[in-house]
Structures are given as structure tokens and as C-alpha cells.
Amino acid sequence: MADEKWGMVIDVDRCTGCQACVVACQSENNIPINDEGLFNQQRANQWIRIERTWEGEYPDVKARFMPVLCQHCDDAPCEPVCPVYATYHNTEGMNVQIYNRCIGTRFCANNCPYQVRFFNFWEPEWPESLKNQLNPDVTVRSRGIMEKCSFCVQRIRRTGRNAKRDGTVVEDGDRALNPACSNACPTGALTFGNLKDENSAVAKLAEKEMHGENGRGYHLLEEMGTHPSVIYLKKVDPTAEKVTEEAHG
Amino acid sequence: MALTRRQFLTTVGGGTLGAVIAAACGIPEDELFVQSPAEMPEDMVTGLDNWYATLSHGFPTSEGVVVRVMEGRAKKVEGNVDYPINRGRHSARSEAMLQDLYNPDRIKGPMARVGERGDGNWEEIGWSDAISRVVYQLEQVSAARQNREVVLATGPMVSHAGVVVDKFINAYRGTHIGYEPLENTNLRTVMKNLFGQDRLPDFDIENTNYLLSFGADFLNTWISPVRYMRGYGEFRQGDRERGTLVHIDSRFSMTSANADENVFVKPGREGLLALSMIQVIVSSGLGDPVAARDITGGGAVDLEQWAPENVAEATGVSAEKIKHIAEQFATHRPALAIGGGSAGAHTNGLFNLTAIYSLNYLVGAVNAPGGLIFNPAPATDDLADAEANLKVGSAADWREVIRAMTDGDVKVLMTDGSDPMYGLPGALGLREASYNVPFIFSFASQLDDTTAMSDLVLPAHTSLEEWGTDVPAAGPGHQVVGFQQPVVRPFFEGRGEELGTKSMSDTLMAIAGKLGIDLGLDATDIKGVVENAARALFNENRGSVRADDFRAFWAGVLQRGGWWDTDSVANAGTVTTKQLPANAPAPEFAGPAGSEGSFHLVPFSSTSMGEGQGAHLPWLQATPDPLTSATWQTWVEINHKVAKLRDIREGDVVRVVSAFGGDGITAIAYPHPGVPTDVVSIPLGQGHKAGGRYAEGRGGNALSILADRLDDETGALAWAATRVTIEKVGDWKRLPKFENNNPDFARDENQRIIKITPTDS
Numbered sequence A: 001m002a003d004e005k006w007g008m009v010i011d012v013d014r015c016t017g018c019q020a021c022v023v024a025c026q027s028e029n030n031i032p033i034n035d036e037g038l039f040n041q042q043r044a045n046q047w048i049r050i051e052r053t054w055e056g057e058y059p060d061v062k063a064r065f066m067p068v069l070c071q072h073c074d075d076a077p078c079e080p081v082c083p084v085y086a087t088y089h090n091t092e093g094m095n096v097q098i099y100n101r102c103i104g105t106r107f108c109a110n111n112c113p114y115q116v117r118f119f120n121f122w123e124p125e126w127p128e129s130l131k132n133q134l135n136p137d138v139t140v141r142s143r144g145i146m147e148k149c150s151f152c153v154q155r156i157r158r159t160g161r162n163a164k165r166d167g168t169v170v171e172d173g174d175r176a177l178n179p180a181c182s183n184a185c186p187t188g189a190l191t192f193g194n195l196k197d198e199n200s201a202v203a204k205l206a207e208k209e210m211h212g213e214n215g216r217g218y219h220l221l222e223e224m225g226t227h228p229s230v231i232y233l234k235k236v237d238p239t240a241e242k243v244t245e246e247a248h249g
Numbered sequence B: 001m002a003l004t005r006r007q008f009l010t011t012v013g014g015g016t017l018g019a020v021i022a023a024a025c026g027i028p029e030d031e032l033f034v035q036s037p038a039e040m041p042e043d044m045v046t047g048l049d050n051w052y053a054t055l056s057h058g059f060p061t062s063e064g065v066v067v068r069v070m071e072g073r074a075k076k077v078e079g080n081v082d083y084p085i086n087r088g089r090h091s092a093r094s095e096a097m098l099q100d101l102y103n104p105d106r107i108k109g110p111m112a113r114v115g116e117r118g119d120g121n122w123e124e125i126g127w128s129d130a131i132s133r134v135v136y137q138l139e140q141v142s143a144a145r146q147n148r149e150v151v152l153a154t155g156p157m158v159s160h161a162g163v164v165v166d167k168f169i170n171a172y173r174g175t176h177i178g179y180e181p182l183e184n185t186n187l188r189t190v191m192k193n194l195f196g197q198d199r200l201p202d203f204d205i206e207n208t209n210y211l212l213s214f215g216a217d218f219l220n221t222w223i224s225p226v227r228y229m230r231g232y233g234e235f236r237q238g239d240r241e242r243g244t245l246v247h248i249d250s251r252f253s254m255t256s257a258n259a260d261e262n263v264f265v266k267p268g269r270e271g272l273l274a275l276s277m278i279q280v281i282v283s284s285g286l287g288d289p290v291a292a293r294d295i296t297g298g299g300a301v302d303l304e305q306w307a308p309e310n311v312a313e314a315t316g317v318s319a320e321k322i323k324h325i326a327e328q329f330a331t332h333r334p335a336l337a338i339g340g341g342s343a344g345a346h347t348n349g350l351f352n353l354t355a356i357y358s359l360n361y362l363v364g365a366v367n368a369p370g371g372l373i374f375n376p377a378p379a380t381d382d383l384a385d386a387e388a389n390l391k392v393g394s395a396a397d398w399r400e401v402i403r404a405m406t407d408g409d410v411k412v413l414m415t416d417g418s419d420p421m422y423g424l425p426g427a428l429g430l431r432e433a434s435y436n437v438p439f440i441f442s443f444a445s446q447l448d449d450t451t452a453m454s455d456l457v458l459p460a461h462t463s464l465e466e467w468g469t470d471v472p473a474a475g476p477g478h479q480v481v482g483f484q485q486p487v488v489r490p491f492f493e494g495r496g497e498e499l500g501t502k503s504m505s506d507t508l509m510a511i512a513g514k515l516g517i518d519l520g521l522d523a524t525d526i527k528g529v530v531e532n533a534a535r536a537l538f539n540e541n542r543g544s545v546r547a548d549d550f551r552a553f554w555a556g557v558l559q560r561g562g563w564w565d566t567d568s569v570a571n572a573g574t575v576t577t578k579q580l581p582a583n584a585p586a587p588e589f590a591g592p593a594g595s596e597g598s599f600h601l602v603p604f605s606s607t608s609m610g611e612g613q614g615a616h617l618p619w620l621q622a623t624p625d626p627l628t629s630a631t632w633q634t635w636v637e638i639n640h641k642v643a644k645l646r647d648i649r650e651g652d653v654v655r656v657v658s659a660f661g662g663d664g665i666t667a668i669a670y671p672h673p674g675v676p677t678d679v680v681s682i683p684l685g686q687g688h689k690a691g692g693r694y695a696e697g698r699g700g701n702a703l704s705i706l707a708d709r710l711d712d713e714t715g716a717l718a719w720a721a722t723r724v725t726i727e728k729v730g731d732w733k734r735l736p737k738f739e740n741n742n743p744d745f746a747r748d749e750n751q752r753i754i755k756i757t758p759t760d761s
Helices: A020-028 A036-040 A107-111 A128-133 A153-166 A180-184 A201-211 A240-247 B005-024 B029-034 B097-101 B127-144 B160-171 B185-195 B225-237 B254-258 B270-283 B289-295 B308-315 B319-331 B349-362 B381-389 B395-406 B430-434 B504-515 B526-540 B550-560 B640-645
Strands: A006-011 A049-057 A060-068 A087-089 A095-097 A190-194 A230-233 B050-056 B063-070 B073-079 B111-113 B122-124 B150-154 B175-178 B210-214 B244-249 B261-264 B335-339 B412-415 B439-444 B456-459 B468-470 B478-484 B562-569 B599-604 B635-639 B652-657 B665-672 B679-683 B722-732
Touching (some): A006 A201, A020 A049, A020 B073, A060 B254, A128 B073, A180 A190, A180 B073, B127 B412, B127 B439, B127 B504, B150 B395, B160 B175, B160 B504, B185 B349, B210 B270, B210 B319, B210 B349, B244 B319, B261 B319, B270 B289, B270 B335, B270 B349, B308 B319, B319 B335, B335 B349, B468 B526, B504 B526, B635 B640, B640 B665
Parallel strands (some): A006 A230, B210 B244, B210 B335, B244 B261, B439 B456, B635 B665
Antiparallel strands (some): A006 A190, A049 A060, A087 A095, B063 B073, B468 B478, B599 B722, B635 B679
């Protein structure tokens, strides 16, 4: 087994909903341009998205933000339903999508409780000049293929290869290793790293918040038993009680 | 040995079986990696990447970025970890610099107008021809050399491009006017009046305990959002006790959404509310006693008139709430009060901001940790001059320029792509007045609304192709000079010398050369000017980059993306507490009164596209608005209950009409529970008349229907002082939004995902 289990801690108390992660992801991962028609068809593709939830109403109103991406579940509901093994679990704890195996049944998307899998209903198109920006490390997916957050696996591979070449080790927090979303986040809400390395920032945060006293850690839809690699930290809100009580009558 | 067919098949079969067993043991994991998204065999990457440090400009504070370049193409933008403003973080807008560089609708060569102005017919001409035409026009002016015959409108810039512009325009005794869409004139005036500062301060949010913000959407678009968000992350969950954010606004903004307590105030009454809080703090003895004495002029100002009970009705905030917030603010130090955005955009905007920032006197937040941190003058003399000479135009200044145009005094108008014809209220009449200007030319990379109205277009490089510097609009509390270098060759370089794009500064210097004007720059191009600036910093021998010889220093500043000196802070001197205004002026509004079923219009900058600067970039068009998740269109936010009463549903196309801007604009209704009942909000950024396939003819421009109401004292545009009516036009259009793209998660009431108090798990 590998020495890595990649994971992420998302501190919702830091997240402001600014969308920097969303655009960083689109730039890094060659996500097709979501034009107006795709939004209207409800087929827009965002590997990471910000969920917004209303609580209460004017004048006692709150809006909550939560970044949602592939949770890279240890018991991923998407994996066993793929008839062609296009989605599988690698030894580093990541849920990986193999594009050239995918035949587009969309069973995986149907089975994902987090709604983080996206299907290419159309052939992606860029004007010729914009193609200059495309990341050469990431395949452009064609029509009929399912895709989703890969934890920027290309960065993990590249840093691993470079470290091997240079005889060094990949260090925790290396910006070349971190996913694009995590590097961009202005408030530092997204911490990425190796959960198996107990000295890594992500492992320390996970330990403290999941098992420590007054920890804020939880998993999204924990009751599903999917055992995600993404840990969320609760929003702190001293005034929430009032609003939620009123909202629920 | 002869191999029989049977032996052959046995051997091969065994081998295959072995491979399958090996696979089952997990051995070929590496092989599976090869088929992972990173390394498809057919497009294996063999190249190496380089990361170059440069700057992302103008949103409105620059960010330091590093750009990944492979085989001469820019691939990815990330934050520069060294740069003091953003320290490795970056906004969606910086990311989209790539789409600016590779935009399919970029102007590829100099163009001259064919036919009527604004018709959109152009012919491509060569650079020599284009420069000759400009020189000819300017020669006509220089014969007369009257004041104001030449007007140059650019974005506000304190940089070496600004130095070039400043020297050029001085040669003509012309007018250089800095254009800022939602101007901060009142904010700058308050900094000068209250604290004697010539520039905006930094806000030490990370070290604040209690942050009181009035109207300033600082987590979204105001002044320097990435810098503020960086502080906000630490403010929330850094090493210190979690800070408290109270946001007071007349609309529900992204900052409201992130506040611990969100207080709605009646538009234009923010200053009155602040005065009431001052009254509470002073009367209860919670404030600094010397400041409390000075702020009232030793009792000359009657604070009692603003006691919470007396202002509750006018502000729409209960007396109990005012008292509570004031007491919390005064007792949870370090505390900081900031204000701006819509709070300063009323006819009494200067008063509002004066009252708000005066709160800082009482809690010792003036130039202190966790409070306002003053910024020093720029590090070099030429930048200091450029800053001193820069006139960021208030609406009153623009009115004067427009009057000069109407009178036919302006002979040449130059712009740099900052697009004032899009962003100034239609009521000011810039577009109409421009017909009286004989010659308009524009340095721009996109055919924006102003460039589309010009006679000649001199295509400019984008940020990633040119040299430059920048002093951040709101510095980090010490001296910084950001350095910008081209990270790729100009994209249209292949079109030869006569076509393609050039740096605006280089073009201005070439024009000056042809006119025989000595700009006194000791360089022939902007790269030389930037290099000279680096030499001046090298000679200072201080700060973040030092070297034995200039070559090493030059490499150092380019590698680190700039130079800064954390020891070089503002010499604040003694800041004396200024007395409060004796009276609280009421805001005035333009348009139909509330009794006629009208609303306050509070426009706001788009999270991604700002005030339209990012409209030509598809990533930014497609970035969901944080609160509505809407994209690509203009929507109007209206209270959901009010909408129901008026039978307005999401998707209904409504016409928003003020007393200005003709028939108004149409927008798609988006009712939501956060909007105050007497307010409607419209995002800026859309409604361009030109701008290419992604920007043009999309949505409406709320700026075009604003009243030309100004602040009584400073002449700043009161952009939140317009009242509008709303009527359905009978159409329905789906709002392109990300919401409902995925089904909602089922909420488990037993699984609380919000921690109610800091000790409750």
C-alpha cells in the first residue's frame, strides 16, 4: 500500500463564498466553458461548487456557504456501479476516473449522493485562441464522458516525479502539490495533504477537529456511510439559534 | 528446441495468467496511473514549466501573481506567496488574466474608423500610419497649446505607466483624469480630513477582535478583497480568539452573509447610526476619555440628539440593538470600524463616512494593531510625483470635463480601456458630448464601449505581455513596489512590426518622440523606465531585495515580483481627534417617492466582473454570484414577499425605470429572502454596447439609469441615491444560475452543521 492517503479539510467558518476556488479549478482542469445555454439546461460543470443555503428571512436572515467537491469516499457509491471499471479507488485513497474507459452510462452520477460528477453532454469547444491556455497535463474530455474532481492528481504525479528525479521528498504544503482550489482560496479555508502523515497540516487539523475536545469536524452526509476523505469544519455562529428557530417556526 | 503449437499456447497462457495474478496483487498501480487523467498515453507531457512572477492589475488593488508558462504559452495563474497584498492567494479575476491574453476578440492591429463614429466599421492600418495620424492631431493642438484641449482618461494608476502618462499630459497642459467606476472620492477625503492621510490605509483585520463594517462589501469587491479575505480567515480561525463581524448595510451583500450579526439600515442613514453609537460609547464612558472629549469639542457638539431612542426610527435599527453593538464594539478591543461602498455613495456620503471612521478614535484603532494602519508615500520620487499628480475624477470633475467637451474645448480625447462611457451614469452625458470632440483615440486590448466610439484604436498589450510597476491602491502598511514583467511574447507578435499590439507606455513615448517632446525619462521604452526604477531602489540598499550589483538586484525583484520594505512605514505624526459634525444631514434621493411604489436602487459590483471590466472573459461571466448563483445575465434582487404581492416570480423580465436613462433597463427578477422590502439590488457588469462575443448585448447596465446626484461637499457620485420603479414586461426568461443544477441535499435536522456557540459542539 502507498504511504499516502490524500485528504482535505474545509473550514466552513473561513469560507466567504467568493468563488476563487471555482475558477482556479476550471483553469487548472480544462473544464469546458459553461456558457449560458449550459446553465439553462442545468448541465453546467463545476468540479467544485459553492452551495448557498438560506436561513430565515429579512430582517433576520442568514446565508451559508459550503464548498462541495468530490469527497473521495473510501466506500464510494459511484465505484461499484461502473460496468467498465472507469471509476476506481486507487491505493492513495483517491476516487479516480479513467476517461478512456468511460462509456457514459452515468450510473456513477446517479449513485453519488454529493452530486459532484458531471457528464459531458456536448463536445467541449473553445475558440482557437483560448486553446492556448489549456493545461497540457490534463486531458480534454470528449462528449459522452463522465468527469469530476481529481484532487488535481496531475499535480500530485508531477511533484512525485520531480521529487524522485531530484532525490528529494514531497513536502507537506508544497504549492506544486496542492490542488488549484486550495492554493487560490483567499481565506485559507481549504487544507490539503496526506492524512497518513501525522505531521501534515491536514492530519493535525483532522485529528484535532474530529477527535479533539470541542472539535468542529464532520463529514458531509455522514449517515450515508461513505467515509469521505474530505472533512468539514462547522461554521461558528453565536446568533444562529435565533434564526434557525424562527425559520423552523 | 522446436516449439510445438501446444507448448507455445501453454507458455503464453501461463504468462497471461501470471500478469492477471500480478494485477490482482496490486502491482500494476503505476500502469493505472498512466491511464489516469494526468497522463493519457496519447498526450504525454514532456515539457517543463516555468513560473514567472508578475502583477494582476486593477481590481482595484493589484495582486502579485506567478504564471505558469509552458512552451511559450501561459497556462495558469496563482498567487505570489511573497507579495505582501495577497501572499499566495488570488481572486477569480486574476485567474482570468489568461483569458484576457488569449481572448478571441482581442484587437489584433491598429484600426481606423470607417463611416460614422460608433457604427462599428473599421479598417486595419499599420502602426506607422496610426502614429502619424495621432501626431498630426496632436500637432494641431500643440500649435494652440491651450489648457484642456487634450484629455486623457485612464484607470487610477500609481505606477510607471502612470509616470509616463503624467509627463506626457503635462507636456500638453492637458487633463489627466483617473476613472473609477464606483468612486472612492469620499473615502479618500475622509482619510485626509480625519487622519491627515493622502492615501487609503490598510485594515488590520487579522488582529481585530470586533469588526464593525458599514456598507463596505470588503469580502467581495471593495478596495482589496483578497487582502481583506486573507485577514478574515485569520480573524475567524487563526491563533487568536475568534473575532466578531457585524455588518451594517442597506442591502444583503456577500459580506452580510458572512457576518455574525447582520443589521439592515435605511439607505443613507449609516452616518446617523454611527453617531448614535458614538453617543452610547461616550455617554457610558466606554471610549478613550481624551478622544471622547475631543470628538465633541469638549461638549460643543450635542450628542444627546443622536441618542439611540432618537434615531431608531430614522435608521430603522432598534435602540436596543444600537446600544448593544456600541457597547460590544467599545469593550471588545482591538476593534475597528470601516465604511464605504453604498454607505459613502449618498448625497450625505462624506458625512456618513466621517461619522463611521470617527468611531475608531474612541477605541484607539487609529494607526494601531487591529485597526487602521496608515500607508507611507511611494518608495521612489517619480512614483510619489505620479501619486500626487493623479487626479481620480469625482463625478463633479467629470461633469466639468464633459462640459468642456460639449463646448468644443476638447480637441483630443484619449482613453486606455478603462471604459468611462460604459461606467459613468448616462445622465452625465459623456457619450453625447463625445460627438463634439474632433478626435478620439484609445489604447485598448478589447473593443470596449468607449473604444468603440473612438476614431482610432491603438491596440494595447495585456498585463501578461508588458512591463510595468504598481503601488497597490491600498498598501499593506509599508512601502511596496510591485514589478510586472512579460511572461510570454506578445500574442500577435507574428503579425510583424506594423501590426499586432504594443504597450501603451511605449506608444506614448514613441508619439512624444515624433512630436519632439522630451519626457525626461532617460529611457526609450517602458522596460527602460522600469529598469531605472529598479536602479533607484537598488541604490536605496534597503528592503526585501538587496544585492551587490544591479544585475543581481534586477533578477531579484523580477523573481520576487516586486520590492518592499516592511520597516518603511507611515510617519503618522500625531493624529488629533477631529470634532464631529454638528448636524447630521439627511440623504436626498432622486426619483419617484416610496409612496408611489418605488424602491431604493442599490447597485453592487459583480463578484467576478466588477463594474464590467471582466465582462469579456467567459470564466468570469460563468462564475456564479455567491448569493444567487446567477451567471451571464443581469438580474434584479427583490424581497420574496414583496415580489409575491406584486406577482413577480423568478424569471419574470422586469423593467427598472428611474427618472434618468430613458426607458430604463430590463432585468430578470430573482426574489430572495435577504432583500430589504424597500430596496432592489442590481449587479453591475453587463449591458455592454460593444466588447466582443462574451460581453456585447447581454443584460442591462444599471449605471446607465443612475441619477447624477452628487455628494454635497465632495462632488462624488451618489450612486446609491436613485429610486426606481419596477414593472413586469410580460416576458419570462430562465435565469442562468447554478442553483438547482444539482438537487438539494436532504437536510438532517439531527445533524447540526453549524456550531451555535464557540463552546457548543
